[in-house]
Amino acid sequence: MTSELLVLGGGAAGLLAAQTAAEKGLHVTLLEARERVGKKLLATGNGRCNLSNLHVSPDRYAPAALEGRLLTTEMLLSLFMQLGLETRADGESRLYPRSNQAASVLDVLRFSLERQGVRCVTEFEAVRAERTGGGFTLHARDGRTESGRALLLACGGRAASRQDGYALARQLGHSVTLLKPALTYLTTEPSLVRGLQGQRTIARVSLLQGGRELAAEEGELLFRDKALSGIAVFDLSRVRARTKGDCELRVDLLPDWDDERTAAELARRRALFSPAGVLLTGLFPRPIAERLLERTGLRLQDMPDDKQLRALATLLHDWRFPVMGSGGFDQAQLCVGGVPLNELRPGGLRSARCEGLYLAGELLDADGPCGGYNLHLAFSTGYLAACEAAEDLRPRQ
Ligand SMILES: Cc1cc2nc3c(=O)[nH]c(=O)nc-3n(C[C@H](O)[C@H](O)[C@H](O)COP(=O)(O)OP(=O)(O)OC[C@H]3O[C@@H](n4cnc5c(N)ncnc54)[C@H](O)[C@@H]3O)c2cc1C
Missing domain, CATH: 2.40.30 (Elongation Factor Tu (Ef-tu); domain 3)
Structure with a gap:
């Protein structure tokens, strides 16, 4: 079966890409290796899905700034609002669905795919990608094939994942930088x-x-x-x-204490409590306090002298x-490395190596810190790649 756009990977990037491309009038097929789309999305943010951050900006990402490949937070939230998702920020600027449930994010995306008539094919694990005269053909592990005029790879990274798309990107002419959890x-x-x-x-x-x-x-x-x-x-x-x-x-x-305050506080505590065993009471959990004393050579019943007090003060600020x-890939939330951004057309998500190919999400060599930055990146690149595909396949007169 031939579609206008094949989107491979039903994660954050692929789901928003498929909905966006369909909304722009393309006939889209979304292919996913697992039995359901969006399984990882449900596990994000401890089941609450920290989908963005109020402080997103291109320079929060590595290895290079992402100008032109990132939506502003306002744009992303407005897209989600149009799909029916209300969001709110916590005290540390992290954005979550108002329901506090990752399932809400997945639901608005799934309902919108249904509304837009996106064809979803699950349990389709692509193992080979081929550039053909009319576009692309993907071959699944079980022998099925799917064809499309254009292909958007959104297969995610190696972290907490059983499948990936690095081999497919390579088959289509891209390189992959060193991958690390x-x-x-x-x-x-x-x-x-x-x-x-x-x-x-x-x-x-x-x-x-x-x-x-x-x-x-x-x-x-x-x-x-x-x-x-x-x-x-x-x-x-x-x-x-x-x-x-x-x-x-x-x-x-x-x-939040400078050296002077720490020294003064330890001296005050020694005068108050005497033996080392209670010197750090009320500052740290007991096992941590005991380990610090041990590292300074103090036993619980010792009366610390000035030298020992100074050593303890140093350790409190400089414990090496x-x-x-x-942790390995199975313990990691992110895969560092991927398809280098300099293999894409400048400022966008079109492949510079293969006509008709678009790349999005964690598959790319770009990553951000904890706090919603990585889902923001996946949603942004999925959305923008779909816009570029729609522009190329249905150019405005
Ligand atoms: C436990 C956990 C919690 C996290 N929490 C947060 C958080 O709260 N906030 C945040 O910003 N980031 C979080 N992250 C990171 C975030 O989930 C990822 O950065 C993001 O999901 C990447 O989106 P993606 O669409 O590129 O890839 P994914 O979401 O991984 O989706 C890729 C999809 O492609 C499919 N696929 C892969 N290869 C193939 C193939 N060959 N054929 C067919 N299908 C294929 C996969 O099955 C998957 O469904 C978390 C990660 C983990 C593991």
Whole structure:
């Protein structure tokens, strides 16, 4: 069966692309490997779908700024509003559906596909893409084929995914940069975090290389078995994925206190509470406090002297953890790397390597931090790629 536009991948980018292209009058077929579209979307934002952010701007993304390939937040929210989705921001500028349910985002997209008459074919895992005289033919693992005049690849990345589209992009003339898991935990020397699993605290965490700070984030720090996690570490894992060589994490447990205040507060606490065992009470969860004392060479019953107090003060602002590795793709929310943006026509989503091909979403070598930036990118590129396909297939007179 031949369509005007084949959209491969029923995730964030593909769903909005298919609805947009159909709204613009194209005959669209949406192909998805899984038994239903939008399964990953349902798992985003802990089931609440953090779909965008009030602070989206091209320079929040790597490896290069995304000018011309990103909708403003207002534009994306207005598109969703036209589909019936109301949204609201939380206290940290992250945008969620008003219902607080990812299912609402998927529902408005699905209903709109139905309204626009988009043909949806599920359990179609494309394994081969072919450029033919009249357009493109996709071959599924089970032998089925689908043809279209144009093809929009929106197969997502390798993170938390069983299928991908990198091989298909390669078959159509593109390259793929090194793929690495990101927005995940970072592993460290196990003895440094032993006994801390599940403990949380607020901290400023920096990623260092050779003593130089590459990036820093403030937020919740979560200790895991052999690893550090939490949103601050997730964001740093993205920077680390793009960095060659050894890195370490520096944890500042009292980012809002300067050295003077920390020294004064520790001295005050020593006068009040005496033994080391209660020195950090009320500041950190007990296992973290005990580990800090241990690292300073203090036992719970010790009376810390001035030197030990100074060492503790230093550790509170500069606790180091070598980075040994990270969570794998199955643990990651994002795949860093993909089809390089310089293989697209400048400022758009048209392939510069293959006429009639458009690329969108996480398949591209572009990524943003936690907080709604990656879904925003997927929706934006899906929408804009569909607009370009409609312009090319149905040029205005
Ligand atoms: C647990 C989790 C939580 C997340 N939470 C957030 C969040 O709250 N906010 C945020 O901004 N980002 C979040 N992300 C990241 C975000 O989900 C992705 O960046 C986004 O989904 C990418 O959209 P996409 O359409 O490019 O790819 P996907 O959403 O991955 O969709 C790709 C689709 O293509 C299909 N496909 C792949 N290969 C083939 C093939 N060969 N043939 C047919 N079909 C194929 C896949 O089955 C999939 O349905 C989260 C990620 C995870 C894993």
